[in-house]
Amino acid sequence: MTACPRAQAIARQCADAMWADDSASRGLGMELVDIGPGEARLAMTVTESMVNGHGVCHGGFIFTLADSAFAYACNTYGDSVVAQHCSVTFIAPGRMGMRLVADARERHRAERSGIYDIRVTDEQGTVIADFRGHSRTVPGGLLTSNSE
Secondary structure (H helix, E strand, O other), X not given: OOOOHHHHHHXXXXXXXXXXXXXXXXXXXXXXXXXXXXXXXXXXXXXXXXXXXXXXXXXXXXXXXXXXXXXXXXXXXXEEEEEEEEEEEEOOOOOXXXXXXXXXXXXXXXXXXXXXXXXXXXXXXXXXXXXXXXXXXXEEEOOHHHHO
């Protein structure tokens, strides 16, 4: 992920501020792999406690990984941004021990709304799920200097 140094620094500050309070993502063993303006990459290894009665990763955990990548991507400009609508299409099963990677990319951002596409793959590049998130900017800001 490449961006101008100032935009990259803001994205990193936002991610660090969010990560410090993100008990959900950290608690599931997620790792923030990369961050940039409008982009994020998170990874998570499927553990035994994430496998359902069919022997595959429960879709809720895959959704949560994609949703976390979405959150980090849309919160890279200093504003506070939340999900307005999300949808997911499951394409292939995740399995215990698999390291899943969610790559989030901004498709459109204007005024208070944004659209982000997130692709979840295994480490070999097999697509596990496609997720689309619609964001909404809310009052407040992640960075004190940007929210005044």
